[in-house]
Amino acid sequence: MALEDLLAKYGLFAAYLGSVFEGDTVMILAGGLARYGLLYWPASWAMGTLGAVTADSLCFYLGCSGRRTKWASRFAVTKHRISGYGPWAITVARLIPGARVASMLFWGANGLAFSRFLLFDVLGCSLWAATFMACGWALAAQVENLLPKVARIEHRLIVLLAGAVITLLAWRLLLRGWRRSRERPSG
Numbered sequence: 001m002a003l004e005d006l007l008a009k010y011g012l013f014a015a016y017l018g019s020v021f022e023g024d025t026v027m028i029l030a031g032g033l034a035r036y037g038l039l040y041w042p043a044s045w046a047m048g049t050l051g052a053v054t055a056d057s058l059c060f061y062l063g064c065s066g067r068r069t070k071w072a073s074r075f076a077v078t079k080h081r082i083s084g085y086g087p088w089a090i091t092v093a094r095l096i097p098g099a100r101v102a103s104m105l106f107w108g109a110n111g112l113a114f115s116r117f118l119l120f121d122v123l124g125c126s127l128w129a130a131t132f133m134a135c136g137w138a139l140a141a142q143v144e145n146l147l148p149k150v151a152r153i154e155h156r157l158i159v160l161l162a163g164a165v166i167t168l169l170a171w172r173l174l175l176r177g178w179r180r181s182r183e184r185p186s187g
């Protein structure tokens with residue numbers, strides 16, 4: 001089975017599942033594949049958004065389940081800092097590395113209605129998916145421009161890499177010989 005066939009058959013499912021577990025990289029890849037027509041942009045964007053909403057909803061639910069226990073006390077300082085932004089922080093949290101899970105747990109633990117959470121989260125996830133797919137689209141264009149240049153200097157790069165490996169091995173052998181000569185007792 002060719003790569004194109006695999007992507008046609010499982011690409012959208014991979015975009016969904018990937019955005020549940022490791023979203024940024026998967027959406028960048030989906031954007032690059034969409035540039036070459038291997039994935040359909042709107043469908044990939046929708047599946048990425050849906051996967052991100054699924055992951056965020058699970059974190060929100062975990063926050064809800066811990067509302068009366070450990071989470072509420074741990075978010076006291078966060079509640080003070082985030083109160084000025086309100087639920088709009090949900091929309092932005094997906095774009096801030098490390099803030100997404102904490103934000104979803106926070107809003108669940110603080111009793112935000114799920115319908116309100118979902119409204120802001122769908123907006124944030126759709127913006128996130130579009131942003132990272134656009135990055136993938138742009139990166140694919142740069143790779144496309146770079147490949148002919150790499151092909152022209154490919155042989156030089158191989159010789160340079162081989163020279164670096166040989167130099168490194170020779171250095172290690174010389175260093176090992178020097179250490180052994182210092183360890184031998186004289187006389």
